[in-house]
Every structure is written in C-alpha cells, then in structure tokens.
Amino acid sequence: METSLKAGDCRSFCPVANALDVLGDRWSLLVIRDLMFMKKHEFGEFMQGPERIATNILTDRLHCLQECGIIDCRPHPSHKKKKLYYLTPKGKALLPVLVELIIWGGTYRASPQMPKAQFSKISRNPKKFMQSVLRDLQAWESGNL
Amino acid sequence: METSLKAGDCRSFCPVANALDVLGDRWSLLVIRDLMFMKKHEFGEFMQGPERIATNILTDRLHCLQECGIIDCRPHPSHKKKKLYYLTPKGKALLPVLVELIIWGGTYRASPQMPKAQFSKISRNPKKFMQSVLRDLQAWESGNL
Numbered sequence: 001m002e003t004s005l006k007a008g009d010c011r012s013f014c015p016v017a018n019a020l021d022v023l024g025d026r027w028s029l030l031v032i033r034d035l036m037f038m039k040k041h042e043f044g045e046f047m048q049g050p051e052r053i054a055t056n057i058l059t060d061r062l063h064c065l066q067e068c069g070i071i072d073c074r075p076h077p078s079h080k081k082k083k084l085y086y087l088t089p090k091g092k093a094l095l096p097v098l099v100e101l102i103i104w105g106g107t108y109r110a111s112p113q114m115p116k117a118q119f120s121k122i123s124r125n126p127k128k129f130m131q132s133v134l135r136d137l138q139a140w141e142s143g144n145l
Numbered sequence: 146m147e148t149s150l151k152a153g154d155c156r157s158f159c160p161v162a163n164a165l166d167v168l169g170d171r172w173s174l175l176v177i178r179d180l181m182f183m184k185k186h187e188f189g190e191f192m193q194g195p196e197r198i199a200t201n202i203l204t205d206r207l208h209c210l211q212e213c214g215i216i217d218c219r220p221h222p223s224h225k226k227k228k229l230y231y232l233t234p235k236g237k238a239l240l241p242v243l244v245e246l247i248i249w250g251g252t253y254r255a256s257p258q259m260p261k262a263q264f265s266k267i268s269r270n271p272k273k274f275m276q277s278v279l280r281d282l283q284a285w286e287s288g289n290l
Binding site for chain 2: 012013069113119
C-alpha cells in the first residue's frame with residue numbers, strides 16, 4: 001500500500017488529485033460510507049462490514065481521516081475504552097461523492113445481492129436521499145455530541 | 146499496493162465497495178480525469194501530468210481500466226507503435242463522480258495553484274459543465290473513432 005500524504009500536502013494543482021491523496025484507496029470511503037449511511041460509530045462496528053477490513057488497515061484509515069479533518073471522535077458515553085467516531089462537516093460534504101459512486105457502482109458493477117429497491121430509490125431521486133441522510137446524521141449528533 | 150480484483154469480481158453487496166475495487170487507488174481516476182477533461186489520449190500524454198505517474202503504474206492502470214470496460218483503445222492513426230485511448234460509455238458515466246471530487250477537493254483541499262475561476266464555474270453550475278464536457282468528448286470521438 002502506498003503511504004498517504006499528510007493532511008496538508010498537495011501533490012498537484014488539481015482538486016481531484018488532492019482529494020485522492022486522502023480518499024484514493026479501497027477502504028477510506030467505506031469507513032465514511034459506514035458513518036454516513038449505516039449508523040456505525042464504533043471501531044468494532046466498522047470491523048463487521050461485508051468487506052472484512054483488517055484491524056491494522058482500519059486503525060490506519062481512522063487515524064488518517066481524523067488527521068485530515070474528515071472524521072473526529074469523542075469518548076464513548078458507556079464504555080471507557082471505546083470511542084465514538086463521527087463525520088465532521090468536511091466529511092459530511094463527501095455525501096454527493098458517495099451517492100455518485102453508489103449510482104455508478106450500482107449501474108455498472110452491481111452484485112446480485114445489491115438491494116435493488118433501495119438503489120432505484122437513490123438513483124431516481126438522489127437529492128431527496130441526501131436530505132434524509134443529512135437529517136438522520138443531525139438527529140444522531142443532537143443525541144450524542 | 147493491493148492487487149486489484151478482476152473486472153467481474155464483487156467483494157460486497159455494496160455498490161460503493163464494488164466501484165472502489167476498480168477505482169479505489171490514487172491513480173485510476175487521474176487517468177480518467179485526463180481522458181475526460183484534458184484531451185489526453187496517448188500513453189506519453191498521461192505521463193506528463195503534474196502528479197508524475199510512474200510508467201509501470203500507468204501501464205497497470207490502463208490495463209485494469211480496459212479490462213473493466215471503462216476505457217478502450219485503437220491503433221494511433223499516425224504512429225504505428227502508439228495507441229489512442231478513450232473512455233467507453235461506462236467510463237464517461239464517471240463524469241458526475243469526478244465533478245463531485247472536484248467540488249469537494251477544491252473546497253476542502255485546494256492547492257494555492259488551483260485555477261480558481263474555473264473551479265467557481267464548475268461548482269456554480271456542475272450540470273452545464275458536464276454537458277460541455279460530454280459535447281467535447283463526442284466531438285473528439287466523431288473525428289477519431
């Protein structure tokens with residue numbers, strides 16, 4: 001795996017390249033997906049995804065995303081040793097990127113197990129879907145942050 | 146660097162994960178960016194980007210993107226040893242993903258050298274920008290394919 005650049009480094013004038021310096025791997029956007037859509041906020045919850053992320057990769061990605069200001073964390077209210085992870089505004093601003101990846105992936109690389117009804121709902125009205133995601137995130141935040 | 150899965154493999158029911166299996170690295174979307182926005186169609190042209198992609202990574206990425214049906218190539222009309230690369234419909238369908246990465250990267254990870262006027266134009270009216278990109282691609286195709 002290539003070493004990620006530090007949060008402030010820019011390898012190019014191009015915003016796509018600078019976005020990929022923190023997001024351009026097979027796992028970062030899946031952690032962000034879990035925080036955005038799956039109501040997952042704990043290390044152990046991220047580990048339980050169908051993609052079976054390895055512990056060391058998850059540790060590294062969480063560190064990198066936090067350093068870059070995409071996620072943050074606070075002490076878990078009921079488990080002293082656990083943390084609660086959540087998206088910052090910079091992280092929540094990745095919602096349209098994720099939605100376009102859902103639409104492209106669901107159109108051109110769909111697995112037979114993909115929930116088709118949910119995919120149709122998202123691709124027919126992405127704006128409405130994004131509004132409901134942001135509402136859910138806000139509701140979680142007002143109860144936990 | 147992790148080995149990419151083959152074009153047909155799916156590691157998850159999730160369309161984001163399946164999209165990242167072919168796009169989740171620091172270079173694939175930059176090659177697609179060059180084909181989409183920069184009017185680059187030759188191996189040597191991809192090499193000349195500000196990010197300085199290595200020859201072996203470029204060779205690998207072009208092979209993988211072609212195997213996955215995102216790009217294709219034809220013999221170069223004036224250089225026997227060269228190829229002309231171009232986006233397939235599946236590749237052109239990544240335009241909204243790239244535009245959202247431009248908007249996020251330009252908002253949260255902008256380099257001081259980013260062309261700001263062009264960024265404002267794109268983020269103010271992404272639909273209009275996408276239409277003009279697709280028109281330009283079509284014009285190139287009708288002269289070259």
